[in-house]
Amino acid sequence: MGQTISFQPVRLGAAPDGSAPVGPAATAPVAPSHIADVLGVVVSHVWLNDEYRHLVLEAPEPAPLARAGQFFNLECPHTAEDKPFLRRPMSLYRADPVHGIVEFLYKVTGVGTRGLASIKVGRTMRLLGPLGVGFSIPDGARSIVVLGRGVGLATLAPLAEMAAARGVGVTAILSARSAATVMSVERFAAIGATIQIVLDQDGTSDPANVERILREAAAVGRADAFYTCGSNRLMLLMQRLGRELSIPGEVALEQQMACGLGMCFCCVRNFSVDGVVEARRVCTDxxxxxxxxxMPW
Ligand SMILES: Cc1cc2nc3c(=O)[nH]c(=O)nc-3n(C[C@H](O)[C@H](O)[C@H](O)COP(=O)(O)OP(=O)(O)OC[C@H]3O[C@@H](n4cnc5c(N)ncnc54)[C@H](O)[C@@H]3O)c2cc1C
Ligand code: FES
Known part of the structure; x- marks a missing residue:
C-alpha cells in the first residue's frame, strides 16, 4: 500500500477502467479564481432552536460569489470565558451576490462557536474565503438525492438550490434526533424537493429505513447522483448503495482545520483510490x- 499526498482537487469522472461512471463530471466551475479575507457586517444573528444559530452577513466580493459546498474560515470573537485562537471553518448556507449577503448555520458546540454566538447585529467580523472545492452535478442528471444529518443539512441546502436552478429534481432525506432539530426544511420545500424527514425520536432514521427510501428513489429513476453530509453511518450506507446501483456521488467532509488554505496539512484525511490509500487535504482538495x-471516520 503506497501513501501519497494529492495536491490537486479531485473531481468526479469516469471509472478507472472507462466502463460505468463512478462519479459525476464537474459541470460548473467549483472554485472562484480568488479568495479574500474580507470584513463582514452582521445583519442578522438568531437562534433557530436550542442548538443552532443562523448568521447573516453583508460582505464584499468575493464572499457572496461562494458556491454550494465551499466554506469560509470565520473569525470567532473572544468572550470572558472563551478565547478561540484559530478561526473556525463554516460551510456556506446561502450566498446572494446581488445583495452582497453570505449566510451560515451553525451548532454551538465549543470554544469557537460559543465565541461566534456572542457576536451582535451591527458588529463586524472577518471571513476568509470562499475556500475549497464545492459540489458538482453530473451532466445529464435529471434528479438527485441529498441525504444529510444535523448541521450537514445546512451544507446540502445550497446544493439543492443549485440543482433546482438547473432544472434537476431533488429528493431530500433530512435526518435528525428530533423534529425540533431538523434543519432547513423550508429551503428544500421552496425548491419543490420531495422531502423525507427521518428521526431518531420515532426510529425512522434507522439505516434500514433510510436504505429503503434510497432504493425507492433509485427504482423510480429519481437518483442520478447521491450527495451526503453530516453522518459517517449515512455516508457508508450511501456509498454501499452507490456502488451496488452504479450511482455516482459526492460527500462533504469535515476535519479540524487551521489555515484552511492548504499550507499546514492539519486537515489531511485518507481516501481509497483504486485500492491505494491516498492522503488529501480536506480544505483544498x-x-x-x-x-x-x-473512508469512514
Ligand atoms: C469544511 C467545514 C465546514 C463546516 N461547516 C460547519 C457548519 O456549516 N456548521 C457548523 O456548525 N459546523 C461546521 N463545521 C464544524 C466547525 O468548523 C467547528 O469545528 C465546530 O462548530 C466546533 O467548533 P468549536 O470551536 O465550537 O468547538 P471546539 O471547542 O473546537 O471543539 C469541540 C469538540 O468538537 C471537536 N471538533 C471540533 N471541530 C471538529 C471537526 N471539524 N470535526 C470533528 N470534530 C471536531 C473537538 O475536538 C472537540 O472535542 C465545519 C467544519 C468544516 C471542516
Ligand atoms: S487546514 Fe491547513 S492545510 Fe488544510
Missing amino acids: GPVFRLDEA
Whole structure:
C-alpha cells in the first residue's frame, strides 16, 4: 500500500477502467479564481432552536460569489470565558451576490462557536474565503438525492438550490434526533424537493429505513447522483448503495482545520483510490469529495 499526498482537487469522472461512471463530471466551475479575507457586517444573528444559530452577513466580493459546498474560515470573537485562537471553518448556507449577503448555520458546540454566538447585529467580523472545492452535478442528471444529518443539512441546502436552478429534481432525506432539530426544511420545500424527514425520536432514521427510501428513489429513476453530509453511518450506507446501483456521488467532509488554505496539512484525511490509500487535504482538495473514495471516520 503506497501513501501519497494529492495536491490537486479531485473531481468526479469516469471509472478507472472507462466502463460505468463512478462519479459525476464537474459541470460548473467549483472554485472562484480568488479568495479574500474580507470584513463582514452582521445583519442578522438568531437562534433557530436550542442548538443552532443562523448568521447573516453583508460582505464584499468575493464572499457572496461562494458556491454550494465551499466554506469560509470565520473569525470567532473572544468572550470572558472563551478565547478561540484559530478561526473556525463554516460551510456556506446561502450566498446572494446581488445583495452582497453570505449566510451560515451553525451548532454551538465549543470554544469557537460559543465565541461566534456572542457576536451582535451591527458588529463586524472577518471571513476568509470562499475556500475549497464545492459540489458538482453530473451532466445529464435529471434528479438527485441529498441525504444529510444535523448541521450537514445546512451544507446540502445550497446544493439543492443549485440543482433546482438547473432544472434537476431533488429528493431530500433530512435526518435528525428530533423534529425540533431538523434543519432547513423550508429551503428544500421552496425548491419543490420531495422531502423525507427521518428521526431518531420515532426510529425512522434507522439505516434500514433510510436504505429503503434510497432504493425507492433509485427504482423510480429519481437518483442520478447521491450527495451526503453530516453522518459517517449515512455516508457508508450511501456509498454501499452507490456502488451496488452504479450511482455516482459526492460527500462533504469535515476535519479540524487551521489555515484552511492548504499550507499546514492539519486537515489531511485518507481516501481509497483504486485500492491505494491516498492522503488529501480536506480544505483544498475538498471539502467535497467523491463518495466512492471516502473512508469512514
Ligand atoms: C469544511 C467545514 C465546514 C463546516 N461547516 C460547519 C457548519 O456549516 N456548521 C457548523 O456548525 N459546523 C461546521 N463545521 C464544524 C466547525 O468548523 C467547528 O469545528 C465546530 O462548530 C466546533 O467548533 P468549536 O470551536 O465550537 O468547538 P471546539 O471547542 O473546537 O471543539 C469541540 C469538540 O468538537 C471537536 N471538533 C471540533 N471541530 C471538529 C471537526 N471539524 N470535526 C470533528 N470534530 C471536531 C473537538 O475536538 C472537540 O472535542 C465545519 C467544519 C468544516 C471542516
Ligand atoms: S487546514 Fe491547513 S492545510 Fe488544510
